[in-house]
Amino acid sequence: MRNDPDLRKSFEKINSPNILVIGDLMLDHYSWGEVDRISPEAPIPVMRVIREENRLGGAGNVAINLVNLGANVFVCGAIGKDENGKIIKNLLKENGTDNTAVFISNNFKTCLKHRMIAGQNHLLRMDIDPKMENNFFHNKIIDFLEKTINKFDAVLVSDYGKGLLSNKTLKAIKNFGKKHLIPIVGDPRNTTDYKIYNNFTLLKPNRKETEKAVGFKLNNQKDILKAAEILRSNAELKYLIISLDKDGLLLYCGKKNYLFLDVETQEVFDVVGAGDAVSSVLTFMLAGNSKIEHAAFWAQIAASMVIQHVGVISFSKIELLRRFDYGETSSKIMTPEQLYRSLSQDLPIVFANGFFDEISAGHLKFLHQLKTLNGFNIVAINSDKSISEQKGAPPLLNETERATLLSAIESVDRVVIFNEKDASNLIRKICPKTIVKGEHFRNIKLPEKKAIEEIGAIIQYFPKY
Numbered sequence: 001m002r003n004d005p006d007l008r009k010s011f012e013k014i015n016s017p018n019i020l021v022i023g024d025l026m027l028d029h030y031s032w033g034e035v036d037r038i039s040p041e042a043p044i045p046v047m048r049v050i051r052e053e054n055r056l057g058g059a060g061n062v063a064i065n066l067v068n069l070g071a072n073v074f075v076c077g078a079i080g081k082d083e084n085g086k087i088i089k090n091l092l093k094e095n096g097t098d099n100t101a102v103f104i105s106n107n108f109k110t111c112l113k114h115r116m117i118a119g120q121n122h123l124l125r126m127d128i129d130p131k132m133e134n135n136f137f138h139n140k141i142i143d144f145l146e147k148t149i150n151k152f153d154a155v156l157v158s159d160y161g162k163g164l165l166s167n168k169t170l171k172a173i174k175n176f177g178k179k180h181l182i183p184i185v186g187d188p189r190n191t192t193d194y195k196i197y198n199n200f201t202l203l204k205p206n207r208k209e210t211e212k213a214v215g216f217k218l219n220n221q222k223d224i225l226k227a228a229e230i231l232r233s234n235a236e237l238k239y240l241i242i243s244l245d246k247d248g249l250l251l252y253c254g255k256k257n258y259l260f261l262d263v264e265t266q267e268v269f270d271v272v273g274a275g276d277a278v279s280s281v282l283t284f285m286l287a288g289n290s291k292i293e294h295a296a297f298w299a300q301i302a303a304s305m306v307i308q309h310v311g312v313i314s315f316s317k318i319e320l321l322r323r324f325d326y327g328e329t330s331s332k333i334m335t336p337e338q339l340y341r342s343l344s345q346d347l348p349i350v351f352a353n354g355f356f357d358e359i360s361a362g363h364l365k366f367l368h369q370l371k372t373l374n375g376f377n378i379v380a381i382n383s384d385k386s387i388s389e390q391k392g393a394p395p396l397l398n399e400t401e402r403a404t405l406l407s408a409i410e411s412v413d414r415v416v417i418f419n420e421k422d423a424s425n426l427i428r429k430i431c432p433k434t435i436v437k438g439e440h441f442r443n444i445k446l447p448e449k450k451a452i453e454e455i456g457a458i459i460q461y462f463p464k465y
Helices: 008-014 061-068 083-094 134-151 167-180 207-214 222-235 274-287 292-306 317-326 336-338 361-373 384-391 399-407 423-429 448-453
Strands: 018-023 027-040 045-058 072-080 096-103 110-118 121-128 154-158 184-187 239-241 249-254 259-263 349-354 377-384 416-417 435-436 458-460
Touching: 008 239, 008 292, 008 317, 008 416, 018 061, 018 134, 018 274, 018 377, 027 072, 027 083, 045 061, 045 083, 045 110, 045 317, 061 083, 061 154, 061 274, 061 317, 072 083, 072 134, 083 096, 110 222, 154 167, 154 274, 167 239, 184 274, 207 222, 207 384, 222 239, 222 249, 222 259, 222 361, 239 274, 239 292, 239 399, 259 292, 259 361, 274 292, 292 317, 336 423, 349 361, 349 423, 361 377, 361 458, 377 384, 399 416, 416 423, 423 448
Parallel strands: 018 072, 018 154, 027 110, 072 096, 154 184, 349 377, 349 435, 377 416, 435 458
Antiparallel strands: 027 045, 110 121, 239 249, 249 259
């Protein structure tokens, strides 16, 4: 399929479609810490919390994926009149979504998933699940759709089975899409009744959801095709896509019209988030009137990138195009946002930065010395845009080439590309224990000096080669 001359253009040409994400909003709250004792009250570990973070989960994570692709995203969902609901609404606003259709109810508890993690070990997950007022939210959703459906290029239904999307509501959404010729993409709940999604344009279950729906394991392609035909026929779908985690995905349009797409990566670390990436890209592409084959290809590119990283992350349109052009790059290479979510809790953070636009043996010897510090080593490089603004000309090697070379160095744990003139913002957010510079910087005032002093980091000077 890569030989299709229209494949790249089909994704690149899509500019800011209006997409409605409707579904179950969740708050993912993370508490990271360390355990060094057992509670005297009960035989359980006591975790000392070091860092906490809130992220959008459920339909909120899908919305962020679409924002990063460049879509204008409108969110329809429900939250309670509580602190978790406030946090969700603020996160949606901060990430550039329209949340005027996020409905609030006094009698509703906002959905929360609180994960407690010590080092690399998940100790506990605490969930708060809502009791849904179906009729109240159903009427709100229908009223919203009647007034606004014409402004959307596609609708993504993110159904986690928390009660917001009753069968009656799903039927109404489908009818609105059919009436106004708007594609409706569904990421289904864990159910055996796929008739509730009758006449959706596309449905995207994962392997586990498919197995539950059809009642048998998907052990080979024959099983997968058999299951796909059952689900597509039962739900009268135009398209069915089954997300098969490390085995890629299946695009199924009929018994003689299907396509298996393999994962485009050699490294599989974590399949969490791959399904959301697939749903997001599929909806983005259909909103731009792309062929379904092109949509499936780009969805699998996104999934391949997600499973290279630990945790739930998303990628921009530029990053997907870069992956298409350059192929797989190291999982060490991250955006600043991805880096913040994957910082080591076990080792002190060591930080180095620079242009690295004319990489030499001296640079390599300098970076090899990082292994002497026994830390988690992060190397930050200025983006092509940042270098061009400061030097008046682009670097000899572009940012992807520079990042790829640096990621191949054993002593480098992460490479991050940043757009600012200097690394002050990165330093403030990462809070490294040690900043590494070459000896020739010892008597030079560093542009990051104020940020380094604020976080109390020490500067380690390596000898020049």
